[in-house]
Amino acid sequence: MxxxxxxxxxxxxxxxxxxxxxxxxxxxxxxxxxxxxxxxxxxxxxxxxxxxxxxxxxxxxxxxxxxxxxxxxxxxxxxxxxxxxxxxxxxxxxxxxxxxxxxxxxxxxxxTAPATVVGMLEELEVRDGDRVLEIGTGTGYSTALLCHRLGEDNVTTVEADPELARRADDALEVAGYSTWTVTDDGLLGHPSRAPYDRIIATCAVRRIPHTWLRQARPGAIVLATVGSWSYGTGLAKVVVAADGTAEGRVTGPSSFMPARAQAAAPLGGSLAARAAYADSVRRARVAPGVLRDWMPAFLAQLAAPTAQLVRAVAGGTEKRYLIDAERESFAELAPEGDGWVVRQGGPLALWDAVERAITGWRTAGEPGIDAVRLRVTREAHTYWIDAPGHLGLRWEHRHPPLP
Incomplete structure (x- = not known):
């Protein structure tokens, strides 16, 4: 037959x-x-x-x-x-x-674009048998790649959105991967499956949560995009030490949607009202157009880590605003003649901080984002750039410890 x-x-x-x-x-x-x-x-x-x-x-x-x-x-x-x-x-x-x-x-x-996904997974330097915590399941595609490479029982993935988590879990099951899919705030990690050998975030975070370090083994690698804007953010790669601190570098540019718990809330009210009471008015030493470039935008986020950058047209004039709602501070930049004028108000002189960062970077020879180093402790994030023949640039963000 x-x-x-x-x-x-x-x-x-x-x-x-x-x-x-x-x-x-x-x-x-x-x-x-x-x-x-x-x-x-x-x-x-x-x-x-x-x-x-x-x-x-x-x-x-x-x-x-x-x-x-x-x-x-x-x-x-x-x-x-x-x-x-x-x-x-x-x-x-x-x-x-x-x-x-x-x-x-x-x-x-x-x-996320497959080349970006795979590039991050390669950067994670996994070894056979490693236990991985993924923050931000999304569609579940990167989770499935991890499951195939390491085995489904070695992968724990956390998604804040219940509907996304359900869809991803269904897709993983159909594809043949019954892994640990958790619906929760990824910034808290998932302690019941700790300790982990690798932690990878597929969302951007303002800083690497200390809870992740507490759930990692000594020698673990943590990989996450750091920054608070939709661009000008960097991929941080740190190694966890036995004392619970971590140190590493920014490996290059990276752009991801922010963690749900850290997504910028609408400012509310008018920009004019927020910028009504200026404590100082002067000529800007650095024009805001520099923030269109990736490295200056990254430096601005280090200098003003909780500020939002807003572009607006007021009275026919295009303006730029840095608004830090938490600190009740603002910087308003408007073109005047062949330059820009900056009005600032509140406890923090936001544009002063941005100018210091960018001026120092220019003096140091404008190194790339991969020159940035960082150290994470329970009390603070410290970033620095060591440039030959220069004293170096340094930013420290102190924060209350997380649970």
Whole structure:
């Protein structure tokens, strides 16, 4: 009897080819070693995008929902395995499969570009048998890569959003990974599964929580994006010491959505009201346009770590504001002639601090973000740059200990 083989479904065939093409690109660009290559080859990214994605339409605040059923097999496969971050949630609630048409909103969850995911996993330097804590499950794709590489019982992942956690857990189960998926505030880690050999955050944090260090073994690596803005943030890599402190460096630029508990709250009220009472007015020694560049923006966040940067048009004039609602301080910058004037008010002279940081950096020869070192203790975060022939730049952020 002659048997016959059923032809593969077009969608399955297209997805398999697209996954192979992604792996080829990652290997060609040297983003990936053999261990993670096997994980990328095995883990179906499309399973973690089953609710669809939002694609930008027209301008940054408007999005078009796209679901797997709305595209042909090859088009969906190309999108699912494109090396780009794909937005999967807006405004903390809306997912593509629940949107009926183009919408406006702010991205609150995404599937990070595979090259970025794999690059961070390589930076984590895992070893066989390592126990990993992941902060920010998101879609669950990076969780699945960790499970494939280390075994599902060695991976604990924490997601603050219950709906995202449920979807990720479902996708992980369908993909064959029954790992520890926890719904909680990731800034607190997950002590019941500690200690961990590696901790990785797929969200940005203002500082590395000391609770993470308490849940890590001596010699553990902690990898997290530090900063409070949507850009100008850096990937910090620190090694935990036996005394519970950690020290390391910023390895390069990195951009992630903020941890839910640290997302900037709407300022409320008008900017004019917040900037009504200035304690000083002077010519700015550093123009605010410098903050469009990544390293100066990172330095500004070190100098004013709880301030928000806002661009606004008032009376036909484009202005820049640094607003620190917690410290009741502001800096307002407005163009005047061939320069800028800065008005400042409140207990902190925010722009003075930013100018000192940027002027010192320029004097030191404008080193890159990978020149930044940091030390984390229970009491403080200390950042510094050691430049040849220069006394160095230093910032210390003291904070009350976390539980």
């Amino acid at each position: 002659n048997g016959h083989r059923t032809a593969p479904e077009p969608r399955c065939s297209a997805l398999s080819a697209a996954r192979g093409a992604l792996l080829d690109r990652l290997e060609a660009e040297r983003h990936i070693g053999p261990g993670w290559a096997a994980a990328v080859r095995a883990v179906p990214r499309e399973r973690f995008l089953s609710g669809g994605v939002f694609l930008p339409e027209g301008h940054a605040a408007r999005w078009r929902p796209v679901t797997p059923d709305g595209l042909g097999p090859e088009e969906w496969a190309e999108l699912a395995y494109s090396d780009q971050s794909l937005v999967t949630q807006l405004d903390g609630t809306l997912t593509p499969d629940r949107a009926t048409g183009p919408v406006e909103g702010y991205p609150t969850s995404s599937s």
